[in-house]
Structure formats: structure tokens, C-alpha cells
Amino acid sequence: MRRVLVLGGTREARDLAALLHADPAVSVVSSLAGRVREPVLPVGEVRVGGFGGRDALAEWMRGNRIDAVVDATHPFATRITANAAWACARAGAALLVLRRPEWVAGEGDRWHAVRDLAEAAREVPALGRRVFLTIGRQGVDAFAGAPGRYLVRAIDPPEVAMPAEATLLLDRGPFTLESEIALMREHRIEVLVTKNSGGALTSAKLGAARELGVPVLMVARTPVPPGVASTSDPTAAARWASGVA
Structure with missing residues (x-):
């Protein structure tokens, strides 16, 4: 069974968790930072609270045999994204960033x-x-x-x-x-x-x-770290996390 960690807290993370939870070949755990007092919880296994830094995250991933990580945190959670990239490299896990599309100014916007x-x-x-x-x-x-x-x-x-x-x-x-x-x-x-x-x-x-x-x-947002794959589509992220894509 493929072990997937979803770094969540967003609507996209909840959508992704639901898709992965329905896949019998995937075991998924969603991690929430715990900064919101009453968060909207995803389906499936959930852990709340930080890992204690990038070293602790890498150690947790190795201990829990994580194959893939999807960083679906808030687009401005840049420290979490950087820690995830570092930890995945150390733990030998694949990493994908799931980010919703940016807003784009239109006619009449100032x-x-x-x-x-x-x-x-x-x-x-x-x-x-x-x-x-x-x-x-x-x-x-x-x-x-x-x-x-x-x-x-x-x-x-x-x-x-x-x-x-x-x-x-x-x-x-x-x-x-x-x-x-x-x-x-x-x-x-x-x-x-x-x-x-x-x-x-x-x-x-x-x-x-x-x-x-x-x-x-x-x-403006900070760009996704160089060399890290990204998508804005939870369905595409689910295929990637399950090893299909």
C-alpha cells in the first residue's frame, strides 16, 4: 500500500484527501498545522500540530514509511513548503505542491x-x-x-x-x-x-x-521552490500521489 502525507488546511487539501481516501491502494494521513482553533477537518486519518522543524518532519516520514508528500498548504505557507522540500529529499519521498490558481486582475480592477x-x-x-x-x-x-x-x-x-x-x-x-x-x-x-x-x-x-x-x-506569492513539481488540480494530484501519473 502506498503511504501518502498531505500537508493540508485548505479546500484543495480536503478534496485531495477525499480522493485518496477512496483509493484502496493508498493509505493517506492529512497533517494540519493547528493554527486555526476550529479547523474544517478532511476525511480519513488526521494529525494536528507541527512536526518541530524539517529534521523532525524527515524523521517522522521515515518512521511512517511515507512514499509521497503533497504540500497542499496555504499558498503563503512558504516555510512549510521549504521544510517539505528539504525533508522529502532527506527521506527519499516524492514531493508535489498543490496550489490553487492565482487571482488575475480584470477590467475595472485597480x-x-x-x-x-x-x-x-x-x-x-x-x-x-x-x-x-x-x-x-x-x-x-x-x-x-x-x-x-x-x-x-x-x-x-x-x-x-x-x-x-x-x-x-x-x-x-x-x-x-x-x-x-x-x-x-x-x-x-x-x-x-x-x-x-x-x-x-x-x-x-x-x-x-x-x-x-x-x-x-x-x-504577490513566493514561487514554488525550483525543481519541485506543482499542480492546481486535486484530481491530478491524486493520480500523482497514487503512483498513476
């Missing part, structure tokens, strides 16, 4: 590409003072010293410094276009800050920004 959150914080004052911050709870402290009034939306409360003038909204997608427009109007949002995570669960905010003429500071 996107400003930035490399990271620090650059986004520097650019905010030039675009507006009422800011909708939708980057999750990690990295909010990059805006702690930035001027303006912030609406910070996250699933769990940030454990880092917040902007001086901030309203915290705890919520989880999917969101609708209508609700996002209403929220942005209620808080008189002048600029939206987000990461280019892709996917449909949280894309409605981009449509709302387009409708309202609100500029978007879009934080």
Missing part, C-alpha cells in the same frame, strides 16, 4: 502589486485611510505603525500587535458579493489589502472592490 506585507504597509497612506485588511491573523503587525483606520478580518484573533485604530471582525468564508459590498460601504473602505491566495471562498471582496472603485494592494 490592483497595485506589492512584494510583501511591509511594502503594502508603506503604500497604504497613498491610497486611503480606511483600510480593509484581509491577510489572516499572521502579519497584521506589519501595519501596527501605519496610519489609518483598519477593519481587520480573520478567522481567529491575531496574537501580534494591531494597528492603533482597528476593528477586529472574526469571520470565515465563503463570502458573497452582496455581503462584501455592504461591509465595505458600512465601514467606508477606501483601500483593500489582501494576499493573492486565489480560490473562490474569499474572492467576493475583489468583486466588491471593483464595484465600489476601491483600490487593492495585492501581495
Whole structure:
């Protein structure tokens, strides 16, 4: 039986786990980092909590005879991806990165590409003072010293410094276009800050920004490490993990 580790926490990871769980020739375990208090769990075997670094991950993989790893973590979980690449090389396991496609600007969008959150914080004052911050709870402290009034939306409360003038909204997608427009109007949002995570669960905010003429500071992804195979299709990832492709 082929042993597969899915580094998860995303919708794509849950879809993949379901496909692999249905394959009698595959034994799959999904690993969640444990950073969300009430995560949506995939089907099948699940472990919650970090491995303790790349060395511990490689040791765990060897001890559990892992043949293949699919990194289906959040597109901005770059440290996990780097650790997975290192650990797979040491443990002799194959690695595939499963990433949803990026969002692409369309007609009417007013996107400003930035490399990271620090650059986004520097650019905010030039675009507006009422800011909708939708980057999750990690990295909010990059805006702690930035001027303006912030609406910070996250699933769990940030454990880092917040902007001086901030309203915290705890919520989880999917969101609708209508609700996002209403929220942005209620808080008189002048600029939206987000990461280019892709996917449909949280894309409605981009449509709302387009409708309202609100500029978007879009934080770019870090590329997949050189030499690591990747796909955006859970079905293709399942074929790869099962040894079919």
C-alpha cells in the first residue's frame, strides 16, 4: 500500500484527501498545522500540530514509511513548503505542491502589486485611510505603525500587535458579493489589502472592490521552490500521489 502525507488546511487539501481516501491502494494521513482553533477537518486519518522543524518532519516520514508528500498548504505557507522540500529529499519521498490558481486582475480592477506585507504597509497612506485588511491573523503587525483606520478580518484573533485604530471582525468564508459590498460601504473602505491566495471562498471582496472603485494592494506569492513539481488540480494530484501519473 502506498503511504501518502498531505500537508493540508485548505479546500484543495480536503478534496485531495477525499480522493485518496477512496483509493484502496493508498493509505493517506492529512497533517494540519493547528493554527486555526476550529479547523474544517478532511476525511480519513488526521494529525494536528507541527512536526518541530524539517529534521523532525524527515524523521517522522521515515518512521511512517511515507512514499509521497503533497504540500497542499496555504499558498503563503512558504516555510512549510521549504521544510517539505528539504525533508522529502532527506527521506527519499516524492514531493508535489498543490496550489490553487492565482487571482488575475480584470477590467475595472485597480490592483497595485506589492512584494510583501511591509511594502503594502508603506503604500497604504497613498491610497486611503480606511483600510480593509484581509491577510489572516499572521502579519497584521506589519501595519501596527501605519496610519489609518483598519477593519481587520480573520478567522481567529491575531496574537501580534494591531494597528492603533482597528476593528477586529472574526469571520470565515465563503463570502458573497452582496455581503462584501455592504461591509465595505458600512465601514467606508477606501483601500483593500489582501494576499493573492486565489480560490473562490474569499474572492467576493475583489468583486466588491471593483464595484465600489476601491483600490487593492495585492501581495504577490513566493514561487514554488525550483525543481519541485506543482499542480492546481486535486484530481491530478491524486493520480500523482497514487503512483498513476
